[in-house]
């Protein structure tokens with residue numbers, strides 16, 4: 345069987361215009377800019393506006409147009425949509441279907457939602473790679489699009505400081521025979537013993553949203569930050585080490601490390617474990633906060649557009665999220 349290498353053909357991202365500063369949040373809950381910056385590295389975050397179509401599917405349309413342009417493709421060249429939105433547009437139909445319609449894809453390609461929280465985009469990358477490798481699909485659009493501002497309790501200082509809205513889109517396709525682009529290695533995991541540390545229990549089949557649920561404020565996200573923090577550092581470091589080893593490479597072979605943008609301290613702790621040069625670690629959590637599964641594709645797109653990430657660079661990507669899901673991918677761009 346003939347196998348093909350995968351190549352990132354194009355990327356795009358979208359961030360809503362509305363900026364919410366730490367000072368804005370400090371007007372609502374007992375917190376302050378200095379605490380937030382010291383503990384998280386976050387200065388600002390973006391918040392989507394539904395009247396401007398900045399829902400997960402809407403933001404994805406704006407980002408996808410840029411990714412198609414970068415890849416020199418049209419909407420109907422896409423033959424599979426993989427869509428991660430921790431909180432979808434709505435329960436039914438899935439967000440990928442709504443996105444297909446908004447982007448004007450009329451070829452009836454399959455449109456799949458994948459929910460692995462902040463690891464959603466990185467979970468989809470090895471799946472897409474397998475499907476490109478075997479020739480099942482040619483142009484897979486992998487979307488991480490998140491509007492967590494709708495789901496955090498803006499009265500809860502434990503969570504409302506951390507998250508932001510945005511979208512990153514990546515188109516994966518075939519590398520031609522004379523190109524070096526490929527996905528060298530990947531690892532995905534889920535440690536469900538820690539599943540209760542980051543939850544939003546209401547709104548599914550087990551707990552429908554009732555007056556009682558609303559009165560108890562159970563419709564919002566709940567988080568045990570310290571437990572997530574410890575697991576995140578440990579797992580991202582272990583997974584990064586593993587993908588490099590599986591590819592027969594070392595940290596010296598990495599041009600850029602793109603970690604999930606949850607907290608600057610988590611990013612620095614992982615980088616320090618490897619004595620990784622800070623200038624090779626891509627960070628935008630200061631501007632956008634944690635955009636969940638959109639964070640890595642947004643950061644990657646920004647650095648590609650700024651001309652910092654170049655063809656032939658080796659990228660190490662690592663993420664973690666509720667579940668606790670986690671993953672790392674090592675690839676040649």
Ligand code: UT7
Pocket residue numbers: 374375376379380383384462501502505567568569570572573576606607634636664665666
């Ligand atoms: O994609 C996955 C999403 N989740 C994460 O990545 C979360 C990972 N965890 C974290 O980022 C950190 O644990 C936090 C930023 C959430 C919290 O930082 P921390 O250093 O673990 O703080 P802490 O929870 O230990 O809280 C220290 C103190 C507490 O007060 P006392 O008990 O020492 O008096 C908190 O009540 O800070 C207080 N505190 C705050 N103070 C001002 C908690 N949140 C705030 C706040 N502003 N926003």
